[in-house]
Amino acid sequence: MDLSIQLLNARIAKHQLDELDNDFKQLSPAQQTLQLNHLYESALRMSIKYDFMQNVATRILTTNTPPAPFINQLTTTDALTFFTPALKENKGFLVQDSQGNNVLHNVFKHANAQKLAFNYVRSLMLFESNDDLVKALAQTNARGLTPVACYIAYADKPSTPIKHEFSALLALMEIEQKQNPTAKQQLANILKGADINETSILLSAAYLQRSTAQIAHLIRAI
Known part of the structure; x- marks a missing residue:
């Protein structure tokens, strides 16, 4: 598992959502794409968490431009x-x-x-x-x-x-x-x-x- 995903999971588990924005800014476009896709895939796997994962994605992209590889893969x-x-x-x-x-x-x-x-x-x-x-x-x-x-x-x-x-x-x-x-x-x-x-x-x-x-x-x- 990529370190960016491990970090994202750790932040979510510890309810450190305020750190997500700064973390995202430090990542490469490829890692940013991994994080965003991970949120989507997690939402599909666990429908009970769909709204939460969607809100996390919105939180991240409110202050960050979606990376080009993410746009390409959507x-x-x-x-x-x-x-x-x-x-x-x-x-x-x-x-x-x-x-x-x-x-x-x-x-x-x-x-x-x-x-x-x-x-x-x-x-x-x-x-x-x-x-x-x-x-x-x-x-x-x-x-x-x-x-x-x-x-x-x-x-x-x-x-x-x-x-x-x-x-x-x-x-x-x-x-x-x-x-x-x-x-x-x-x-x-x-x-x-x-x-x-x-x-x-x-x-x-x-x-x-x-x-x-x-x-x-x-x-x-x-």
Whole structure:
């Protein structure tokens, strides 16, 4: 077990929560990521401690920027849910990894078709009014893609998202494009010559506001 995890466990066991912030600041980004992931994994193992572990993570990230490796590894809806209170602090939703991806890029890109995050993210925007989350939706990565564009370009999409997730995805497209109306062009560039399925063609058409026939023609253009 890494020393950073041993230290974290010792602090928690001794209720020395005030020391967590200073400890975290002394760690490397890799060790910081280990600590944060350990809190999440502990919460999953012991559901009775979920809220406590979530509060510890929030306490740490309220005064510390999430490390880039942590952003890169946060790829599931469940992890996003756990870390949402922490990411609301200190502009966590806008922090980018080494490829310029924020947490929405990574969660959407690695989307699990059985547990999509669109409705969850849309609900956060509707009911919790987090400006940074809205901005993160329009933030582009090193390839010029927004989180929704990453989903369309790279995620495994065996079928069209179920109705409420699809509706939420369309709403997220609208929110993104009100902020950054030119970003969608980069997806068009990525799609040229790409091998994509019918679901991706349909979603690309919705995102780019073109017909499916135009998208089919686009992907044949090299």
